[in-house]
Every structure is written in structure tokens, then in C-alpha cells.
Amino acid sequence: MWPAEFDYARPSSVAEALQLLADNEDAKLLAGGHSLLPAMKLRLNEAPLLIDISRIEGLGSISNNGSLTIGALCTHADIAASADVQASCSALATATGMVGDQQVRNWGTLGGNVAHADPASDPPTVLVAFNANINIEGASGGRSVAAADFFIDLFTVDLEPGEIITSIEIPAHPHEGCAYVKMPHPASRYAVVGICVVLHKDGDSCSGAHVAVGGATVRAMRSPGAEAALRGSSLDDAALDAAAAALKDDIANDLIGDMSFPEAYRQEMAGVYLKRAVRAAGG
């Protein structure tokens, strides 16, 4: 299957890429191509021009100066292997290490993953849990959007046609434990349900928690109810039951489902995986 015809450009700077976007209506950016090309081959997507940003210098590194900054072109494999990511946001190393398979992790990028916003993606759930910011450049300058606001709906994000994601920033967020757990689709490995938990502890009790869910829902989202149920608890089974019930309530209006994994099933599994995530985070 070949995609429909298109022209191809390979800019070497963000400025050049922005100019190409401005000059060519409906042009699309191409990073790793691992979401865009399969869709174009199936003719679910097309573009008169693909702007290949994969060789732009400076968008492929990871740095840690207080907050963790991950260039948009970093691949899932780069992130999973990064000592900086493992040290300050190990759930993201776990999530990117669970994306698809070796070949996909080698070429798919974090920028492309968040721009595409497939609800079954793994990284967005972690980014929402960690209050990450998406850094964006456009013709009129740069802006930064909180992950919780960036993901709007199925395949819908706060990104204008002429804009480019340059990096993803994870503010320093000291915590006692964090985890990402996922129920992978048995064929595609995408998340049927994915849960990220970040725990703050004071001795044996939980002084605060961030809980985010993806896969089961139209977008990655926090669960204030589950967070409230965990906060102040000793993370015993009763607290986990209460958190799972609250999570299921919180996502009731945002569920997605299909023939194999209907909404009610994903909702139930979100509760089960929340408990596993809390335990995996050391709770």
C-alpha cells in the first residue's frame, strides 16, 4: 500500500520548518513517521507536502537542570534508556519502554506521540501525572501548555497547524515512588488501560498522590477522586478500594470502548490497574 502522492522537504532548522508550514497550507510534519505513515498508507490521512523534521539539530537531547527537558525528536528508546529520566521520572522510562516493540521504540518520537494523541498511547498518561509542559514554537513565537490542557480529545490537542512541538518539560517533582502500569492490547500492544501513579509518603502514610489514566479514556486525564482517596490514607486495601471506586466515577463520562474491550470493561480494569500501580509505586 502506497500513500497518496506528496512532496517532501527536509528543513535543517525550526525556523525553516516554520516557514515551510506557513507557505504550504495542509502540509504535515514528519518525525519518526510511525503514526503518520501507517495512516497515510491506509489513506486515512494525506498531505500535499511532508516536512521531515527528523534531522533538525537540537531537538533530540535530554537535559536535567532542575526540570527534565526532553527534545521532541527523542525516541521512545532514547527516553527509556536515559539515566536522567530513570532517576527523576522512572514511570516515563517504563512507559516508553512499553511502547509497541523494539522497532517502533527506535524510531517513534515523543513529540510525534503527543502531537498524534492516540488515546491508547502510553507517554501522555505519565506526562499528565507529572504536570509536564509541552513547549511549542510558532510563527509568532513560543508558548508552553500544561499537558492536562494540551490533550483535548481523541487525536485532538492544543496545537495550531503552523506550530511545532520543540520539547517536553517535566518540572522537578520529588516523590517517594512512581509507576506506570498498562494492560496492553494483545495484538497491537497499545494501552487498553494505562495508569500512572506518583506517591508522596510520610512514613507509612500517603501525604499526597497524583493519579492519571489513559487508554480507557478519550484522553489522558487526572483522577481527583482517586487522589483524594489515597491522600492521608495508609494505602491499605480499603483505601485502594475507595480510590479505585473514585477513579471509575471520575472517568465515567470519558470512556472509550470497542468490540473487544467495551467501555464497562475498561472502566473496571482501570480500577484494577490503579491498585497495581499504587503497589508498583511502593505503596
Added chain:
Amino acid sequence: MKISVNVNGCTRESDVEARTLLVNYLRDELGLTGTKIGCDTSQCGACTVHMDGKALKSCTSLAVQADGCDVTTIEGLAHNGDLHPMQQSFWDNHGLQCGFCTPGMIMATTALLADNPNPDEDEIRHGLEGNLCRCTGYHNIVKAVAAVAQAGGD
């Protein structure tokens, strides 16, 4: 569009349509038909090659993305008629029946060992998640990879 790709150690110059998939460029333009097309939807891994040393599903990549890069296909592994240790190990361990997935399996597993020379069984299976085999049943494939790792050769 004009591209120049270093394929199995030789520079190849071609003029391709931008929409040409890397796998079609390799098979149809260069005649390197060892690389297979199984699913054509990024799932099965039969089309796996190495680009700049990393495993890639060549049905999910454009030939123009390989411009200026090094690509290795299954044809590039044997040297002077001697099979690559992974090819020999698949043979020795009966890691194939029909052979259709084999080029992709071998390209994926050589990349896996380059990253992690001493994988345990779980790591080998995790590394093979992107490759489907419909007849051998993976067991002997995993054995073949473990044998190469044990012998310390990739």
C-alpha cells in the same frame, strides 16, 4: 527525488517518488528481495532492516528518509559465503519452518544483541514483540538467539 543510500556497504543512487516505501525501494528498485512484506501495516516485522544500526520496519519508512543513511538488509549479513552467526544459529536450532519471517527475525535479533549482548529469555521475547512467526512458534527462535548470545558472537 534523488537519494543516495549506503546499502550493505555500497552507495546506491536512485531517483524515487517521495511516497516510495523503503521496503519497495529495497525490493523493487534494488532487487534485494530478502526483505519481506508480510502485513504491510507495521505489525509483523517481516520487513525489518537496520538503518544506522537500529532495527526498523521498512514498510513504515520512506526511501527518502534513508537518504544519506546506512541500511543493512539480510543480504548484507553473510561474509564471503559464511553465514552470520545468527543465521547459522537459526539453522542449527531449527528456528524456522517456512522461512518467511526469518529475514526480519534475524535483523531484529542481531539489533537486539547489539543493544544487549546478554539478554535473558524474557528480554529476548520482549525484543521480539515486533516480529510475528506463524509456524515455528517462537521457541526455537528464542533458543537460536540465546545460543548466539552464549557463544558471545553477534
